[in-house]
Amino acid sequence: MLSRSLHRLLAMLAFLLAAAASAAEVETEHLKVELVTERQALVAGSANWVGLRLEHEPHWHTYWANAGDSGLPTRLEWILPPGWSAAPVDWPAPERLRVGELFNFGYSGTTVLPVAITLPAGAADAATAQLRLQASWLVCREECVPGKASLELTLPIAAAGAEPALTSAAPALRAALAQRPVSTDWDAALSENGDMIEVQLRGSSLPDTAGLDAFALQPQILSNAPPRLVREGSVLKLSATRSDYFTTVPAALELVLVQRHEGAVRAWRTSAAWPGSAAAGTGGHAQIVTVSGTVSGAGIALLFALLGGLALNLMPCVFPVLSLKALGLVESAHSPQRARRDGFAYLAGAVTGFVVLAAVLLALRAAGQGLGWGFQLQSPLLVALLAYLMVAMGLSLSGVFVIGARLAGVGQPLAAGAGPRAAFFTGLLACVVASPCTAPFMGPALGYALTQPAGMALAVFATLGIGLALPIAVLGLVPALARWLPRPGAWMNTFKQILAWPLYVTAVWLVWVLMRQAGADAAALTLLGILALVAALLVFGSHQLRPVPAWPQQLAFGLLLLLALAPLPTVSSLSAAPVATDNGLWQAWTPQRLAELRRNGEPVFVNMTAAWCITCLANERVALSSENFAARLRSSGIHYLKGDWTRQDASISTYLASFERSGVPLYVVYPRGSGAPEVLPQLLTPGLVDAALARAASTPTFPATRSSP
Amino acid sequence: MKLMSALLAAALSLTAAPLLAKVEIGQPAPAFRLSDSNGKTRTLDEFKGKTVVLEWTNAECPFVRKHYESGNMQAQQKEATKAGVVWLSINSGARGKQGDIDGEAANELIRDNGSAQTAYLLDPEGETGRAYGASVTPHMYIIDGEGVLRYRGGIDSILSADQADIPKATQYVRQALAELAGGKPVSVPVSQPYGCSIKYAAKS
Numbered sequence: 001m002l003s004r005s006l007h008r009l010l011a012m013l014a015f016l017l018a019a020a021a022s023a024a025e026v027e028t029e030h031l032k033v034e035l036v037t038e039r040q041a042l043v044a045g046s047a048n049w050v051g052l053r054l055e056h057e058p059h060w061h062t063y064w065a066n067a068g069d070s071g072l073p074t075r076l077e078w079i080l081p082p083g084w085s086a087a088p089v090d091w092p093a094p095e096r097l098r099v100g101e102l103f104n105f106g107y108s109g110t111t112v113l114p115v116a117i118t119l120p121a122g123a124a125d126a127a128t129a130q131l132r133l134q135a136s137w138l139v140c141r142e143e144c145v146p147g148k149a150s151l152e153l154t155l156p157i158a159a160a161g162a163e164p165a166l167t168s169a170a171p172a173l174r175a176a177l178a179q180r181p182v183s184t185d186w187d188a189a190l191s192e193n194g195d196m197i198e199v200q201l202r203g204s205s206l207p208d209t210a211g212l213d214a215f216a217l218q219p220q221i222l223s224n225a226p227p228r229l230v231r232e233g234s235v236l237k238l239s240a241t242r243s244d245y246f247t248t249v250p251a252a253l254e255l256v257l258v259q260r261h262e263g264a265v266r267a268w269r270t271s272a273a274w275p276g277s278a279a280a281g282t283g284g285h286a287q288i289v290t291v292s293g294t295v296s297g298a299g300i301a302l303l304f305a306l307l308g309g310l311a312l313n314l315m316p317c318v319f320p321v322l323s324l325k326a327l328g329l330v331e332s333a334h335s336p337q338r339a340r341r342d343g344f345a346y347l348a349g350a351v352t353g354f355v356v357l358a359a360v361l362l363a364l365r366a367a368g369q370g371l372g373w374g375f376q377l378q379s380p381l382l383v384a385l386l387a388y389l390m391v392a393m394g395l396s397l398s399g400v401f402v403i404g405a406r407l408a409g410v411g412q413p414l415a416a417g418a419g420p421r422a423a424f425f426t427g428l429l430a431c432v433v434a435s436p437c438t439a440p441f442m443g444p445a446l447g448y449a450l451t452q453p454a455g456m457a458l459a460v461f462a463t464l465g466i467g468l469a470l471p472i473a474v475l476g477l478v479p480a481l482a483r484w485l486p487r488p489g490a491w492m493n494t495f496k497q498i499l500a501w502p503l504y505v506t507a508v509w510l511v512w513v514l515m516r517q518a519g520a521d522a523a524a525l526t527l528l529g530i531l532a533l534v535a536a537l538l539v540f541g542s543h544q545l546r547p548v549p550a551w552p553q554q555l556a557f558g559l560l561l562l563l564a565l566a567p568l569p570t571v572s573s574l575s576a577a578p579v580a581t582d583n584g585l586w587q588a589w590t591p592q593r594l595a596e597l598r599r600n601g602e603p604v605f606v607n608m609t610a611a612w613c614i615t616c617l618a619n620e621r622v623a624l625s626s627e628n629f630a631a632r633l634r635s636s637g638i639h640y641l642k643g644d645w646t647r648q649d650a651s652i653s654t655y656l657a658s659f660e661r662s663g664v665p666l667y668v669v670y671p672r673g674s675g676a677p678e679v680l681p682q683l684l685t686p687g688l689v690d691a692a693l694a695r696a697a698s699t700p701t702f703p704a705t706r707s708s709p
Numbered sequence: 710m711k712l713m714s715a716l717l718a719a720a721l722s723l724t725a726a727p728l729l730a731k732v733e734i735g736q737p738a739p740a741f742r743l744s745d746s747n748g749k750t751r752t753l754d755e756f757k758g759k760t761v762v763l764e765w766t767n768a769e770c771p772f773v774r775k776h777y778e779s780g781n782m783q784a785q786q787k788e789a790t791k792a793g794v795v796w797l798s799i800n801s802g803a804r805g806k807q808g809d810i811d812g813e814a815a816n817e818l819i820r821d822n823g824s825a826q827t828a829y830l831l832d833p834e835g836e837t838g839r840a841y842g843a844s845v846t847p848h849m850y851i852i853d854g855e856g857v858l859r860y861r862g863g864i865d866s867i868l869s870a871d872q873a874d875i876p877k878a879t880q881y882v883r884q885a886l887a888e889l890a891g892g893k894p895v896s897v898p899v900s901q902p903y904g905c906s907i908k909y910a911a912k913s
Binding site: 069070071072075099100101102104136138140142143144145146219220244245247671673674675676678691694695698 | 729730731732736737739740741742754769770771772806807808836839840842844845856862868869870871899900901902903904905906907908909911
């Protein structure tokens with residue numbers, strides 16, 4: 001009150017005196033404000049720099065155009081003679097002000113908010129004119145005080161083209177002008193990755209990162225914590241988390257870069273167009289969450305099944321089988337009739353495979369077995385047989401033996417030969433081998449399927465088979481496409497030799513899975529069996545070329561084959577020594593342990609995994625094995641429980657089913673206290689895991705059980 | 710391909726993690742257990758089945774004063790509680806910071822300004838505030854009867870400390886409560902919160 005009367009008095013005095021540039025100055029709590037001009041008179045017919053000078057008490061600040069987590073931008077409202085116009089505030093480079101855990105953007109010390117005021121050409125008709133400004137602001141240290149002032153300044157008007165003398169405030173105003181961000185012609189490419197927003201800047205005279213900071217001019221786009229700025233050659237990369245209050249996608253993100261280095265302040269501005277504008281943003285973000293959550297609705301489940309099947313074609317476990325098929329196509333491609341027949345047979349094989357597997361699974365579940373998708377690979381016997389199959393097919397491709405009709409009834413020669421029967425069995429084989437590679441969006445679709453009536457469940461699995469077979473089947477069914485394939489020739493032998501190797505690699509992987517399931521002894525026995533199989537096939541291959549079969553070779557082949565199969569009964573009865581159940585970081589999951597921790601309101605991270613689940617292994621490598629992850633668990637007191645579904649475990653199947661899942665991976669975070677658990681997506685990133693763990697840890701606990709001091 | 714995008718995300722997430730938690734609309738709201746101004750222990754669970762409004766407050770903050778001195782906040786509290794909604798004012802300021810009050814002072818404050826919240830909760834450790842990611846006063850949240858978060862953000866649409874702006878602003882909390890009562894989805898579930906920063910206790 002007192003200050004306002006004082007200001008009025010001063011303003012009146014200034015008006016009466018009408019001297020050169022007398023300034024209206026007001027001292028409020030923690031802030032002195034003053035209306036200043038660059039020159040002692042305003043020039044008609046041009047833009048004139050004026051400004052609001054802010055002199056903050058030490059430790060106090062006011063705000064930029066985007067105030068950050070709290071606060072308010074300083075607001076200026078001009079009352080001007082008719083015909084005059086005032087531009088918006090030309091904000092100088094802001095500072096990043098940290099208040100506890102929050103970040104604000106603004107100014108401290110002394111600065112000027114510059115404004116360009118344009119006078120009409122006829123303004124010089126009057127000798128003097130009055131500038132009037134209503135300014136309002138919020139000045140804060142930790143606590144805040146709102147302030148406002150009416151400032152007035154009467155100035156002489158100079159004729160157009162004149163250059164009146166500078167005022168004493170001119171250096172401060174010019175210093176502020178020098179700190180305005182300069183516009184750039186940088187190329188700014190914005191991309192989104194989950195909750196991260198990245199902008200790549202390219203162009204001439206990009207600053208280095210010493211003392212560099214970046215600010216979004218618009219609120220509610222980026223989180224207000226400092227972004228990460230990295231210089232990579234000619235590219236300056238900015239990455240920041242999305243604002244918690246991000247609601248609408250802007251046309252472009254307006255960025256201001258500020259460099260405070262060796263006492264100098266430089267600033268730049270650039271604009272990054274938002275890709276896909278309205279389509280992107282929170283809508284798309286929310287969709288990602290839905291996709292990795294549960295899927296409802298038959299149509300969506302079928303669509304995911306189809307997409308999942310298509311994606312399986314790219315999986316490492318399916319690739320060798322597909323390469324076999326591709327080879328078959330090359331051989332039959334130039335007979336459209338045969339190609340079409342084989343295409344259909346392959347499709348039928350894949351669909352049959354999935355439907356039969358699903359029917360077996362449903363029947364077993366109906367009989368009360370707690371099984372889920374991937375159960376095929378939970379049997380060490382089947383894994384060992386698959387390893388044999390891979391080795392045998394590989395040897396055939398390597399030219400060790402030629403496939404004849406003599407071993408009819410065993411899957412391998414059927415699949416590796418030619419003709420519709422082989423195509424059908426290739427489809428079947430693709431389905432068997434593909435099952436562990438549950439692609440990210442297949443999990444929800446299969447979980448949904450298994451909770452549906454049998455007819456619907458089978459439809460989902462059949463669609464999965466169609467998706468898996470589609471790319472190759474289309475090649476066979478559309479002669480125009482098949483014509484693009486190269487003609488058969490001598491190159492095919494080389495091609496076959498090369499294709500053998502993915503099969504050997506798959507065999508190695510299967511033996512490793514077996515080792516995790518049934519232990520080192522089982523793996524060694526299986527490897528011995530594989531050696532016997534190799535010997536058997538070598539013998540078989542060498543006598544194949546003779547015109548008359550010799551009985552000693554036939555006997556040797558038979559004995560070696562028996563020897564190869566001999567370890568299998570033992571393998572299926574072995575089991576791996578339990579892996580350490582407590583290595584300091586995690587403990588083995590049991591329903592009892594989880595229930596006990598939850599009773600005490602402890603935060604828990606549950607990871608359901610299996611050795612044959614490639615998605616699980618990729619996640620462990622990428623997101624669950626870093627030092628940061630371990631540190632987060634330790635510092636937040638989060639318990640890490642790991643459930644291993646490599647072998648059948650009914651309690652894990654039940655747990656998976658409670659989240660409408662029928663397969664791994666499954667990641668669940670239980671918050672401190674009694675809150676509901678959060679299911680994480682099937683594809684993890686370190687940031688995502690860390691954020692989820694932070695959320696879980698920060699949820700309040702009861703005072704009596706507070707864990708941190 | 711999967712691995713590549715995961716690695717990319719891994720590289721990106723090396724930036725500083727947010728210090729305050731984030732609560733998502735449509736997700737269960739974090740549970741809490743706090744003493745009210747009368748020393749009684751209050752939990753979110755006890756209000757199951759009722760819509761709950763959380764209002765972060767600090768009586769000395771100019772933005773809070775804007776809505777109390779104009780009577781806007783008390784009017785909305787009365788409307789809400791009359792309609793069976795639970796209104797909890799929460800003070801997450803640390804001991805000794807501006808706006809820090811004990812239960813007795815809070816009760817005096819409630820008497821003086823005629824506020825009509827269901828309870829005034831004291832959170833000097835700031836754990837509840839942090840769990841909700843409350844950054845300013847006033848910062849508003851609405852939780853439905855099932856404990857699911859339906860609104861988070863400012864009390865209204867005009868970011869200012871000026872009482873004159875209140876009639877011009879859209880009152881987001883009032884609007885969301887009306888929509889929830891009518892069984893409709895909340896049309897503005899997230900808005901920019903504005904106000905004074907919450908003076909949290911340094912993290913132990």
